Amino acid sequence: MVKSVSRYTSGPMKNFVRFLPLLVSLSASAQSTADAIIARELQTSRAYETLGHITDDIGARLTGSQGAAKAVRWTTQQFREWGMPVTNEPVMVPHWVRGREEARLVSPADHNIVLTAIGGSVATPAAGITADVIEVDSFDELKTLGAAKLRGKIVFYNNPMDMELVRTHRAFEAYRIAVAFRGAGASRAAEYGAKAVVIRSVGSASLRTPHTGALRYDPKQPKIPAAAMTAEDAMLVHRLLARGKRVRMHMILTPRTLPDVMSANVIAEIRGSEKPEEIVLIGAHLDSWDLATGAIDDGSGVAMVMETMRLLKEMKLTPRRTIRAVLFMNEENGSRGGQQYAKDHGKDKHVAAIETDAGGAAPTGFTTSIKGDTLTALETRTKPLAAVSANRFEVAAEVGADIDPLTQAGVPSFGLVPEPLHYFDYHHTNADTLDKVDPKELAQDTAAIAALAWILAE
Numbered sequence: 001m002v003k004s005v006s007r008y009t010s011g012p013m014k015n016f017v018r019f020l021p022l023l024v025s026l027s028a029s030a031q032s033t034a035d036a037i038i039a040r041e042l043q044t045s046r047a048y049e050t051l052g053h054i055t056d057d058i059g060a061r062l063t064g065s066q067g068a069a070k071a072v073r074w075t076t077q078q079f080r081e082w083g084m085p086v087t088n089e090p091v092m093v094p095h096w097v098r099g100r101e102e103a104r105l106v107s108p109a110d111h112n113i114v115l116t117a118i119g120g121s122v123a124t125p126a127a128g129i130t131a132d133v134i135e136v137d138s139f140d141e142l143k144t145l146g147a148a149k150l151r152g153k154i155v156f157y158n159n160p161m162d163m164e165l166v167r168t169h170r171a172f173e174a175y176r177i178a179v180a181f182r183g184a185g186a187s188r189a190a191e192y193g194a195k196a197v198v199i200r201s202v203g204s205a206s207l208r209t210p211h212t213g214a215l216r217y218d219p220k221q222p223k224i225p226a227a228a229m230t231a232e233d234a235m236l237v238h239r240l241l242a243r244g245k246r247v248r249m250h251m252i253l254t255p256r257t258l259p260d261v262m263s264a265n266v267i268a269e270i271r272g273s274e275k276p277e278e279i280v281l282i283g284a285h286l287d288s289w290d291l292a293t294g295a296i297d298d299g300s301g302v303a304m305v306m307e308t309m310r311l312l313k314e315m316k317l318t319p320r321r322t323i324r325a326v327l328f329m330n331e332e333n334g335s336r337g338g339q340q341y342a343k344d345h346g347k348d349k350h351v352a353a354i355e356t357d358a359g360g361a362a363p364t365g366f367t368t369s370i371k372g373d374t375l376t377a378l379e380t381r382t383k384p385l386a387a388v389s390a391n392r393f394e395v396a397a398e399v400g401a402d403i404d405p406l407t408q409a410g411v412p413s414f415g416l417v418p419e420p421l422h423y424f425d426y427h428h429t430n431a432d433t434l435d436k437v438d439p440k441e442l443a444q445d446t447a448a449i450a451a452l453a454w455i456l457a458e
Contacts, residue, residue: 030458033317034384034451041311041450042388045443050078051303051360055293055434062290063330064095064261071286072264075306075327079268082310088264091340093330095261096120098290099254101227103198106130107248108240115198115229116210116291117253118182119333122223124196128252129154129225131195135241139188151193154249157181158200158238160231161424166204171420172358175427178202179213186226187218196225196251200234205425208232212289212428214333225253265337266327270312270319272457278321280457281353282308282449283402285331292432296423300360300437300445302327304416308450319457321351328402331357338402346409352456353407354414355400356449359427360437361418363448365392367399369413382455390416390448414452418445 041047054061058074061067072088079086096119103113134149135156136142142150159181165174179202189197201211208230217223229237240247266286272278284301288294305325312323328337354366365385370378375393385391398404399415407413418441426432 030455031381031384034454035387037311037315037450037454038384038387038447040315041307041447042443045307045439045446046310047303047307047442047446048437048439050306051295051299051437051442052434054299054302055295059293060290061286061288061294062096063093063263063287063333064258065290068263068287068329072266072329075266075286075302078306079266079309079325082313084268084270084309084313086266086268089267089340089344091263091265091329091337092260093263093336094334095258096333097256097258099123099256101253103227103229103249103251105237105247106250108245111236113229113233113249114208114210115227115233116212117255118186118199118226118228119212119214119289120217120257121186121215121226121253121255123255124225124251124253128250129196130248130250133237133241133247133249135238142188142192145192147192150189152195154251155185155189155194155197156234156237157185157197158234160200161202161204163204166421166424169420171204171424174204175202175424182213182228183216186215186224187221190221190224194224198249198251199226199228201228201230203231203424203427203429205422206231209429209431212291225251227251227253263329265329265341268309268325270309270323272321273318274320276322278349278351279324280319280321280453281324281326281350281403281406282453283326283328283353283355283400284357285329285337285402286327287330287332288432289332289428291428291430293434294432295434295437296359296432297427298331298357300442301356303442304356304446304449307446308453311446311450312454317454319454321457323453323457331402335401338405341402342405346405350406350411352412352414353403354416354449354453355403356416356445357400357402358416358420359418359423360442360445361420361423362441363388363390363445364417364419365390365394366452367396367415367417368393369395369397369399369407371395374412382452384451384455385448388444388447416445416449
């Protein structure tokens with residue numbers, strides 16, 4: 001859930017007070033340059049070309065995989081070829097490998113169940129698990145049923161996303177509510193002796209497509225297998241149980257958790273001309289889930305960040321403050337890249353941070369951690385963003401997972417908000433592929449990121 005923004009009225013407020021004069025001093029020429037950046041990106045964008053290489057030529061990039069390692073090498077080489085200093089900063093990351101995943105109903109009738117293991121899940125026994133399915137829709141209901149009814153069973157969390165929220169452009173709010181059962185459901189059910197859990201996939205649409213994602217095991221509870229089944233299969237199980245049928249499922253999952261491996265955050269910079277020690281960070285996460293090629297999550301964000309740096313270099317623009325691009329590793333199943341960056345660079349003088357990790361649809365604006373007079377000042381100086389409909393700012397305490405440690409420390413933070421209506425149709429599925437991204441909309445997103453970064457750096 002979104003945290004309160006009240007913490008910004010205390011200690012970290014000094015960062016916002018320091019930020020305000022930067023906005024007041026912004027010159028008309030800086031806004032004119034932002035206009036030129038947007039126009040140039042819309043006319044000559046190479047973001048889609050970059051995204052195409054990331055998705056089609058490199059492929060899936062789950063941490064520990066060959067794809068993740070290849071992505072680090074290729075993005076590093078691209079930054080270098082574009083003429084900017086680039087470093088790889090080590091990050092130790094988890095290495096989880098998906099295996100066989102099968103399920104069937106064995107009563108009251110034979111039905112194939114389409115599911116996928118939740119990231120980080122342990123395996124079933126080699127022969128699988130066969131057990132009665134018990135449906136719940138809340139953690140309170142687990143407590144009510146207790147171990148007497150749940151021991152040895154497969155717990156089924158039936159919690160669809162609220163489609164009214166999705167239709168009213170609040171898809172991320174709907175996601176945050178439903179995803180709680182993916183993250184904590186296994187351990188909460190294990191507390192009462194459950195043998196395994198299945199959830200209804202956390203998604204806003206389905207053509208019998210399961211959605212994966214990460215879970216978090218409570219070290220105090222046994223680790224039990226966890227999977228997500230399609231919306232269609234979840235509705236089938238629900239209908240059968242509602243009719244009073246005894247539903248038994250056979251499930252086989254064979255994932256493995258291998259030893260952690262060394263990976264890296266990829267960091268490139270365009271050094272500032274007047275205040276190089278002051279940093280405007282732009283970031284996205286380089287890893288993806290393994291089911292597809294991570295075009296919307298978060299290859300599009302990586303392409304925006306890389307294209308911003310390429311564009312500024314091509315236009316021979318040198319900002320007053322340093323613009324630092326960070327491609328974080330391991331946002332999907334651990335956020336270790338963001339945590340490691342904060343550990344390595346927490347004392348750096350970040351004056352702003354921008355993250356893009358919400359897909360590549362047309363931009364609608366930004367979330368931000370700043371508010372009050374500072375936000376008002378910002379809004380009057382970001383009028384160039386109106387050219388791509390990105391001049392709307394909405395206050396939020398959490399604007400991006402990888403920059404969250406910086407946000408928590410009071411760094412003024414921003415998160416790009418592309419139109420979210422269809423984002424969770426494909427999120428964490430085998431349908432997250434290049435064809436889901438429109439080149440013109442990706443260019444508009446990039447123009448918004450580049451212009452905002454320039455304005456903040458000026």
